[in-house]
Amino acid sequence: SQTIHQWPATLVQPVGSPLSLECTVEGTSNPNLYWYRQAAGRGLQLLFYSVGIGQISSEVPQNLSASRPQDRQFILSSKKLLLSDSGFYLCAWETGGSDTIYFGEGSWLTVV
């Protein structure tokens, strides 16, 4: 069966420090991959999505970036974190042409 893993689960980082959140999917190939941010009262905001290796689309301009070095690996990064980057980040996947998105456990990021 397919599973998705996301880490770290919790992260506290100082302003200006780099960020790397990693997500891997098992049990499927060529999934569509997504990064969402969930902020209280603001729902789920799509940050990036990818339909294949090296293919990244950004939905919201910001100081975050995403990469997909392998088929089932999706990384969210920042070179210099801002206080406003604090939040709950969710990785998600679906098989191309399917109808349901599956979410990872999420990562709590606190920028101090």
Added chain:
Amino acid sequence: AQSVSQHNHHVILSEAASLELGCNYSYGGTVNLFWYVQYPGQHLQLLLKYFSGDPLVKGIKGFEAEFIKSKFSFNLRKPSVQWSDTAEYFCALRWGGSYIPTFGRGTSLIVHP
């Protein structure tokens, strides 16, 4: 741009009360509609979905939703809530021509025992 609106941000009910959470969208074409639920400390998971056919959709745990095309709505209902239904509920839309789902802001439901 297409959007999804959830009008109830916070709902507080007592056990056995009936529930209806509103979801409206702004797109006149073909849509796929979803409700996701996030229980405290757990993953977001699919509650139910509508693609075509019977506009009344049954989901897990006694939930159902009705697609009313003329009202651009996909409201979530449950006749009798339980304490374990305490969670955050998200409506989502996937519109024709895009595979990118758009989520509403979510509704926080608290059920008192």
